[in-house]
Amino acid sequence: MRPPLRSRGFTLVELLIGGAVGAVxxxxxSLTFISQARQYQAHASRRAIQANARQALAFMGRAVRTAGYGVNPDRAVLAYDSYDVESDSAVPGYPDAVVIHWRDTLFRRNVASANSNQIIVQQLPVDPADPGAERGLREPLRRGQILLVLCPLxxxxAFVTVRDFVPVGETTIPLDQTMPASAVNTPIGAPGRLFHEQASLDSEACFSAPGTQVVKVRRAAFYVAMFDADGLGSTPERTPYLMMHQGLDMPTDTQPQGDNVIDVNDSVPVAEGIEQLQVAYILNSNNDTAPLVRGVTDDPMLSPNYYGEQWERIDPSLLTNWFFDPSVRFTDARRxxxxxxxxxxxxxxxxSRSTxxxxxxxxxxLLTATEGAPLANGTIPWRQLENLGTPAIEDFNPSGRRFYRVLLRExxxxxxxxxxxxxxxxxFTANTLGGG
Incomplete structure (x- = not known):
């Protein structure tokens, strides 16, 4: 008779070895998964910051390409070096700001009369195709809106600024009475001194002559600001944003006409994670001279000083006029x-940095600069961040602090x-005369 078979289990040593192998x-x-997850996260962060940088440049680029259309060139592009939005002033080490102006091609109205206090536009003729259409303004005008009044031909x-909200249907546009010398020069407020020429409407009779027209000028101010979960604040976990301000009193949930104050609260975000913005001008020059490349700076030791409307030129006589005689405009020394x-x-x-x-x-x-030899006129032809030295505030220091970053230039x-x-x-024809 065969002896019964006895079932045999694992010994303790075998269990320990098996457990160790399984653990390994x-x-x-797990390490492979974690490594892949980290690589995916790193690549995702890189893609995100590149997308944010491209979005920022694309948005600003559209405005810059239209800069100066129907607007005097001396006020088409205004840059602010080292602009701190929280103090609304220049602070070394902060990002630059830039303000763009151009004429709106979709708004124009004939003027019935104009003076330094108000503009009265003509009512539009009745449109047979739409007899119920509004004959006054067909779109509202907000406080801070820039208007350009043009005499016949x-x-x-004169550039003027709207004082109060003007609803659809109105024909009277009240004008801001701030004198140019008192108009604040800032990217986050109402338009500055260059857009308060209302006194000219009294001094020149042609502004009330038949054929006078008023058109709208659009404004876009771009700057960088830090935000926390509750808005502007001082907590360490803040995220930088590229912001845009139109110089208008924008509507709120409870105040569709605005709160009668034009300030930083009227800004809108454009792109997340934009840590630095640097602006430079490439200027015209003689054929035998390299173009001037001016990193926007408010350094009093450098000339000229570029800060918004306060462009101190090398030759004070050039302050006189932006207009150059067409017969010599390409050879005039001022050009x-x-x-x-x-x-x-x-x-x-x-x-752009990761959030x-x-x-x-x-x-x-990205703070390390790679520069070429200075040109004869002292211009440095290449530097990653233009005139930015070591930022005085850590929030805008594009180095370290465990963030991924990318730099784009256009x-x-x-x-x-x-x-x-x-x-x-x-x-236009009689029935379509106007547009605003």
Missing amino acids: VLLGI ARQH MADHPANIRQVRLTVV VADPDIRGDN SITPKNMMMNSQFPPVS
Whole structure:
């Protein structure tokens, strides 16, 4: 008779060995998964910051390309060096800001009368196709809106600013009475001194002559600001954003006409994670001289000083006028000097960073500059962040702190800057006269 078979289990040593082998396999799988997850996260962060930088440049680029259309070249592009939005002032080490102006091609109205207090537009004729259409303004005008009033054939012109909200249907547009010397020069407020020429409407009789027209001028101010979960604040976990301000009193949930104050609260976000914005001007020059490349700076030791409307030119006589005689406009010495009408390109440089720090990296360093030899006129032809030195505040220091970063640069040609005189809008038929 065969003895019964006895079932045999694993010994303790076998269990320990099997457990150890299994643990090693699981550890390897886990490490591989974690490594792949980190790589995916790193690549996702890189893609995100590149997309944010491209979005920022694309948005600003569209505005720069239209800069100066129907607007005097001396006020088409205004840059602010080292602009701190929280103090609304220049603070060394902060990103630059830039303000763009251009004429709105979809708005124009005939003027019945104009003076320094108000503009009265003519009512539109009845449209047989739509007899119920509004004959006054067909779109509202907000506080802070820039208007350009053109005498017949644009012999004279004046830039003015709307004082109060003007609803659809109205024909009277109240004008801001702030005198140019008192108009604040800032990217986050109402338009500055260059757009308060209302006194000209009293001094020049042609502004109330038949054929006078008013058109709208659009404004876009771009700057960088830090935000936390509750808005502007001082907590360490803040995220930088590229913001845009139109110089208008924008509506709120409870105040569709605005709150009668034009301030930082009227801004809108454009792109997340934009840590630095640097602006430079490429200026016209003689044929035998290299173009001037001016990193926007408010350094009093450097000339000129570029800060918004306060463009101190090398030659004070160039302050007189932006208009150059058409017969000599390409050879006039003023077209080859440090003058805002000579801007041929605007060079924008942005640094985009990840919104969440990665504890496994030191962080990309984009502050190191690679420069060529200075040109004869002292211009440095290449520097990653233009005139930016070491930022005085850590929030805007594009190095370390465990963030991924990318730097993108674009030089944009505003092709309307060669304008040397104002021009009236294109005429329409009687039934379509106007547009605003």
